[in-house]
Amino acid sequence: MPELPEVEVTRMSFADRIAGAAILAVRIGKPLRWPLGCDTAQLVGQTVHGVRRRGKYLLLDLDHGVLLIHLGMSGRLVFGLNLPEAGVHDHFELTTNRGLLRLRDPRRFGAVVFVPSQDSALATKLLGGLGVEPLSSAFDACTFHRQLKTRQVAIKQVLLAGDIVVGVGNIYASEALFMAGIRPTISARRLSLARVRRLHGAIREVLSRAIERGGSTLRDFSSAAGEDGHFQLEAMVYGREGLECRVCDARIKSLRQGQRSTFFCPRCQKG
Ligand SMILES: [Zn+2]
Structure with a gap:
């Protein structure tokens, strides 16, 4: 599943190329997780001014409104000129005068949603519950510690929930907890400020490193x-x-937490 680094790598790989592009046509394939929310004709003629990211959403700023793109479980975007014919898993295409943006999503948990503005009810519903961006200065160790004090569940589960800090999915939660020497099963509220400081630093380091390395390609990213x-x-x-x-x-061990596999070292991550 694409996590924050993969979404950011995706953003960086086409944001400059699509900025300023005029939308010439829109094609929709099979239904995705949510409907587009507007008539495709409403997008034609608009300009894509840039691509931002919030959590695991990409936000394409248009003349009138924002196109939110989520890659879901198996989605990936391709942007280029002269792409091959659309395949059976290609469910959204934006033809522009700079190239074709295509969402390929075999499992169709991804989505492309038009919102009239980032303050609209639908945008707030999708983006409003997201925690702070882990790589922004708003992610602060002391605040993080205070918030974790209110949670009785395992720290790994809190990270995956994304409502305190967004975008730390399964791979990078496991890696950050290892780097911080914290057992994934420990209750979030039991972590001392010193340990939360280490975790805070580890999350930022792991995500930054992953972005530098172009994300993780496990199956098809x-x-x-x-x-x-x-x-x-x-x-x-x-x-x-x-x-x-x-x-x-x-030896590295694994266990199941909330139906996801967690990996940890029983010696480096004692408690
Ligand atoms: Zn170890």
Whole structure:
């Protein structure tokens, strides 16, 4: 599933190229997670002014409104000239005078939603509950600690929920907790300020590093320019069950938390 780094890598791979492009045509395939929310003709003739990201949403700023794109479980965007004919999994296409933006989404948990503005009711419903951006200065260790004090569930679950800090999904939550030496199952409220400071730093470091490495390509992620990510090659715990820890020589373990696999080192992450 694309997480924050993959969405940011996707954004960076086409934002400059599509900025200023005029929308010439829109094609919709099979239904995605949510309906588009406007007539496709309403988008034609508008200009794409830029691409921002909020959590795992991409926001395409148009003349009148914003197009929200979510990659869901298996979505990926491609942007380019002379793309091959649309395939069976290509469910949204924006033809512009700078190239074609195409969403390929085999599982169709992704979505493209038009909102008249970022303050509209629908935009607020989708974006309003998102936590702070982990790479922004608004993500502050002391506030994070205060918020974690109110949560009785496992720290990994709090990270995945995304309502305190957004975009830390399964891979990067496992990796950040390893880097901070924190067991994924510990109750969030039990973490001391010193440990929360380490986790705060680890989240930022892991996500920044993943963006630098082009994200993680586990099954089929690649950027909108068709480039695979390489972060998975340097993962410390994610996907490494039974292998030796890269720091000590203990074997990496995995467990299920909220129907997701969590990976950790029983020696480096004692409590
Ligand atoms: Zn270890």
